[in-house]
Amino acid sequence: MTQRREFSGGMKGKNLRYLDEKRGEPSAHTRAGFLLIEHFSLPAFTQALDTIVTANLLRAKLFSSCTFGLQDGEVTSDLGLVIRPDARLEMLALKDLDLLVICGGYRTELKASEELIDILRTAAEQGITLAGLWNGAWFLGTAGLLDGYRCAIHPEHRPALAEMSKIAQVTSEAFVVDRDRLTASSPTGAFHMALEWIRGLHDNALIEGIEDILSFEESRYRRIKPAKNICVSAPLREVVKLMDANLEEPLELEQLAVYAGRSRRQIERLFQEQLGTTPQRYYLELRITEARRLLQHTELSQVEVLVACGFVSPSHFSKCYSSYFGYRPSKETRLVK
Known part of the structure; x- marks a missing residue:
């Protein structure tokens, strides 16, 4: 039986993100619910949900998710796509x-029923x-749940929130994570908000793995550029x-030396000293x-x-x-959907 080789230098941490190494203690299971309000932003919702789903691709069963509506029946997104939530949001849920993520959108009406306010306050309690x-x-x-918190909201609705929640610090940031309140003003902000939430629950290796998968580069295939992730001269x-x-x-090493304007010996020394x-x-x-x-x-x-990837034969x-x-x-x- 061939002995496993370990990755070296800057490649070790990168590959540990993807290896299904056995851990001493099982990871806690975390449950997320998404309340879809009429005309909610579908891109913002999917960015947040995709981040959670991707975490499960890297480490199975870390998270589960479900969707809620304010009423029974379907909800229409800002893109006109109709979604039927899993259930109506009630106290029992x-x-x-x-x-619990409140998913609004540009045309979402700023109107909250007493029932929703009670549910949100109970959730906070x-x-x-x-x-x-x-x-x-x-x-x-x-619902009075942002008093003393920093928060983010779409610019269109920033004045309304600032007027209503005078004790809240309404920012112009794309996302804000302040203790047990997470807010995002855009789809990109929703991605980073979800990522920061996961960071508070798990290690950086998982976070970097999610980023590698979801942060596509210019090329059709490349997810990341490894040179960005190593601290070298x-x-x-x-x-x-x-x-x-x-x-x-x-x-060949000689070609690398010529293109980099260094000698072969210099390059070998740099790799040995830094990686x-x-x-x-x-x-x-x-x-x-x-x-x-x-x-x-x-x-x-x-x-x-x-x-x-430059291999000369299937056997090699x-x-x-x-x-x-x-x-x-x-x-x-295969993790492709």
């Missing part, structure tokens, strides 16, 4: 929630974290960028990491992946893959 998307913060404010960063840009046809590895090994780990990302998050065949690719991940590439879990 609060016992199954850790987070029970220690449930409360969140508002787009103008969702207004509903928290009208400018000369070494230039070499790593060259490697990153040439995965399909890997450059604790050799250029050749780092290049291999960069390519095998990208190969796993492509297998998980695209529909490319194994042959297409090995070619895209399988051997390298197995040595790092403990199983053949054909056994990799």
Whole structure:
């Protein structure tokens, strides 16, 4: 049986985000509910929900989610798409929630029934974290649940919230996480708000993994640029960028030296001093990491992946893959929807 190889230098932390390592203690399960109010912002809602779903892709069953309406029946989003929530929001539903998100939108009417205000206040009393998307913060404010808190709301509704919640600090930020109140004024803000909420519950490796998957780059395939995630000197960063840009046809060390304006010996010393590895090994780990990302998050065949990542044959690719991940590439879990 082949002994597993460990990643070195800047690639170790990156791959630990994706490896399903067994942990001593099982992670707590967290439950999120989304209240969809008529004309809610579908992009803001999906950004927040997608962040939670992606966390589950990396570590199964961390979160569960459900949707609520103010009444029975369907709710129409700001894009005209109709959604039927899982249930009507009632007091009884609060016992199954850790987070309740109020999803508003540009055309959502700023009107809260006494029943909704009572539910929100009860949720706060029970220690449930409360969140508002787009103008969702207004509903928290009208229930008196933003007093003494910083918050974010869409600019269109900022004056109305500031007038009603005089003790709240209404900001112009895209999102605000203040203790047990989370608010976002835009779809992008909803993504970062959800990410910060998860950060408060789990480790940075999970957060960086979610970012790698959801923060698409210019290319069709690349999720991240590894050079951004390692703290190295400018000369070494230039070499790593060259490697990153040439995965399909890997450059020889002599070529890297010429393009970077350094000698081979200088490059070897930089890698050893700053990343604790050799250029050749780092290049291999960069390519095998990208190969796993492509297998998980695209529909490319194994042959297409090995070619895209500069491997000369299926057997060589399988051997390298197995040595790092403990199983053949054909056994990799596909996460594409």
